[in-house]
Amino acid sequence: MRAPANTEASNAPTLLLAGPTAVGKSEVALLLAQQLGGEIVSVDSMQVYRGMDIGTAKPSAKERALVPHHLIDVVELTEPFDAAQFACLAHVAVKDIQARGRVPILCGGTGLYFKAFLEGLGVAPASDATVRAELESTPLPELLRELAERDPEAFERIDRQNRRRVVRAVEVIRLTGKPFSTQRAKWEHATRSTQHASAHFAMSRHSSDLHSRIDHRVEKMFRDGLVAETVRLLERGLDRNRTAMQALGYRQVMEHLRGVRSLAETIELVKIRTRQFAKRQMTWFRGQMDLTWVEVQPGESANATTSKILKILSTDEHGCDIQDRKI
Numbered sequence: 001m002r003a004p005a006n007t008e009a010s011n012a013p014t015l016l017l018a019g020p021t022a023v024g025k026s027e028v029a030l031l032l033a034q035q036l037g038g039e040i041v042s043v044d045s046m047q048v049y050r051g052m053d054i055g056t057a058k059p060s061a062k063e064r065a066l067v068p069h070h071l072i073d074v075v076e077l078t079e080p081f082d083a084a085q086f087a088c089l090a091h092v093a094v095k096d097i098q099a100r101g102r103v104p105i106l107c108g109g110t111g112l113y114f115k116a117f118l119e120g121l122g123v124a125p126a127s128d129a130t131v132r133a134e135l136e137s138t139p140l141p142e143l144l145r146e147l148a149e150r151d152p153e154a155f156e157r158i159d160r161q162n163r164r165r166v167v168r169a170v171e172v173i174r175l176t177g178k179p180f181s182t183q184r185a186k187w188e189h190a191t192r193s194t195q196h197a198s199a200h201f202a203m204s205r206h207s208s209d210l211h212s213r214i215d216h217r218v219e220k221m222f223r224d225g226l227v228a229e230t231v232r233l234l235e236r237g238l239d240r241n242r243t244a245m246q247a248l249g250y251r252q253v254m255e256h257l258r259g260v261r262s263l264a265e266t267i268e269l270v271k272i273r274t275r276q277f278a279k280r281q282m283t284w285f286r287g288q289m290d291l292t293w294v295e296v297q298p299g300e301s302a303n304a305t306t307s308k309i310l311k312i313l314s315t316d317e318h319g320c321d322i323q324d325r326k327i
Contacts, residue, residue: 013198020278029107043108083116
């Protein structure tokens with residue numbers, strides 16, 4: 001049963017729950033929201049798109065009715081969306097939740113969005129249509145060679161399989177004549193959020209356990225109709241949105257529909273890509289954010305994990321304000 005809202009406006013503290021895909025964040029966030037009188041703010045770069053439901057593992061209508069969720073289904077498939085837009089909308093949502101005396105729970109796996117919310121991104125140079133067009137037509141290996149030569153630090157840190165990010169890094173270098181990595185640091189610290197989270201948590205699992213959960217999730221997505229959903233989304237322009245096409249599963253299904261590989265091969269490939277993505281998420285969160293890690297044991301229930309977090313909150317002074325709101 002949902003906790004009643006506090007009628008007096010307050011500066012209710014904020015709780016962050018991060019972690020890799022399929023680790024079990026959403027279920028735990030739902031339980032925390034019920035226990036603490038909270039509402040969930042999705043920190044997921046793909047759940048913002050309307051229609052991308054199965055492939056992004058959006059919370060069900062029942063779950064959304066149980067606990068209010070924010071920043072889900074906020075833009076059409078053909079609209080651009082980025083970390084700066086997320087940070088703006090997230091702050092609005094958090095203020096609204098706090099004004100009603102409830103606890104904002106930011107939950108998701110998009111690290112850059114968490115960082116944008118907490119620190120801001122500053123102002124990056126605008127894209128140049130001519131330079132961008134040239135880079136878009138350049139093979140990825142050539143772009144990576146240029147990045148390695150002109151900015152070794154960015155080359156080491158960037159996701160080299162993410163063509164969109166590589167293009168942007170090289171574009172900034174060409175436009176400014178300066179290393180992307182040094183400018184990025186300035187943008188990320190140019191503005192600071194005045195609303196700091198009171199408690200930062202991340203969930204983790206042993207790799208074999210997480211891989212098993214990923215495999216089951218991918219299989220369920222295909223059983224639930226991921227191929228049919230992809231067909232509908234392609235009709236609405238999915239393949240014309242470079243950001244949306246980064247979502248795991250959809251690109252691989254699109255290739256299957258074009259005859260590149262069989263359905264069975266596609267399912268296995270999505271499993272592999274998702275495991276690789278989860279590993280990158282873990283690396284990013286451990287290196288970029290100060291988090292209290294909660295190790296989830298195989299077979300451990302969401303209720304048990306939730307109890308672990310509540311126990312930490314009860315003994316950690318920076319989380320006492322949240323714990324005091326437990327119903």
